[in-house]
Amino acid sequence: MKLGSVELLRLKMPLVSPFRTSFGVQTGRDVLVVVAHTTDGVTGYGECVALADPVYNEEYVDGAAQVLARYLVPAVLAEPDLTAAKVADLTEGIVGHRMAKAALELAVLDAQLRTVGMSLTDYFGGVRERVDVGVSVGITETVEQLVDVVGEYRAQGYRRVKLKIQPGFDIAPVAAVREAFGSDLALQVDGNTAYRAKDLALLTELDAFGLLLIEQPFEHDAHGLHAELAARCITPICLDESLTTAANTAAAIRAGACSIVNIKAGRMGGYLEARRTHDVATALDTPVWCGGMLETGLGRAANLALASLPGFTLPGDISASERYYAEDITEPFLLVDGQVAVPQGPGLGVTVREDVLREVLTSRETVSA
Structure with missing residues (x-):
């Protein structure tokens, strides 16, 4: 497969409601989409999940767009027999920028699979047509407001709820949600690196x-510190931001720093490394689940394919499209009995809605061979 050009699209996607974590408040996403065009007329899409500012990790969307245009895309355009499996090697000379590399790899993989008529789910070896999903609930102004928000998501059918916490908003809100909804609610919390050694006892x-x-x-x-907390707690410890490769995931598990793994393909440099991380964790008898970064339907489709693998035994942060966007750039994903269907069509298995795309498009840059 040979690429003739790659487009970098910037989209302004407003969220249906503000999403607050210990990193700050998001009211929308500045989305970077990589569009790979083959010389045979096939198009593939990849979504970059970098945030507007370097607060989750060192990446940010402006930087991702620049490194893609200047370094990463030219490296793959020069390859006459391109496959997704070659993208990591072709771009290894550029240090870091995993989210940018992941978006490019996904666009190439989507085009590759559409060319041969294979779904991303089949390519990964997925075993589920529907996956259990949860919902991530941001930090609210009051505990009472949090309970109300959780109640709304419970009414929609979400079986698992994740609460964002930070120092000063942790024990009381968790206690209130547990009291309001009882032990039947599958509940977890996410600190997003906000705590320090002094908070171990808390x-x-x-x-x-x-x-x-x-x-x-x-x-x-x-x-x-994570290993020390794990030794003190009954509750399992899960890592997210710490894990960037299959190798350091295995090291963290063996060190006792976690007994559950959150896999985010963007954080790991691509879905192929995410697939390897799944395999490593499964070999080490460690359950995994798929984290989310407020993706559009493009990233959501890829996450669903990944979460269809057998080791993903816990509900992921995938959710229905309407959780985040009033109008998505693909057909919306729907929540049915706490599950979302895995796309079965070629590649990502979704179609870009050109009318919506035009409404949210803010810029387009083309890099040609």
Whole structure:
């Protein structure tokens, strides 16, 4: 397969409601979409999940667009027999920028699979036509407001709820949600690296609430602190920001820093490395689940294909399209009995809605061979 050109699209996608974490408040997404055009007339799409500012990790969307246009895209345009499996090697000379590389790899993979008529699910070896999904609930102004928001999502059919927490908004809100909805609610929390060593004793208090897991309370490189918390807690510890490769995931598991793994393809440099991470975690008897970055239907489709793999035994942060966007750029994904269907068509298995795309498009840059 040979690429003739790659387009970098920037989209302004407003969220249906503000989403607050310990990193700040998002009211919309500045989405970067990579569109790969083959010389045979096939088009593939990849979504970059970098945030507008470098707060989740070191990447940010302006930087991702620049490194794609200047370095990454030219590297793959020069390859006469391109496959998705070659993208990592072709771009390895550029240090970091995993989210940008992941978006490019996905666009190439989508085009590759559309060319041969294979779905992303089949390519990965997925075993489910529908996957269990949960909903991630941001930090609210009051505990009472949080309980109301969780109640709305419960009424919609979500079986698992994840609460974003930070110092000063942790024990009381978790206690209130557990009291309001009882032990039947599958509940977990996410600290997004907001806690420090002085908070170890506080975090052990979360054991009282029967949580599925505590996700990434400490900084990304704090394996020792996570292992210490794991030794003190009954509640399993899950890592997110810390895990960037299959190899360092295995090291974290063996070090006792986590017993559950959140897999995000963008954070790991692509869906192929995410697939390898699934395999490594499964070999180490460690359950995994698919994290989310407020993706459009493009990224959501890829996440669903990934989450159809057998090791994804916990509900992911995938959710229905309407959780985030009033109008998505693909056909919307729907929540049915706590599950979302996995696309079965070629490649990502979704179609871009050109009318919506035109409404949200803010810029277009073409890089040609």
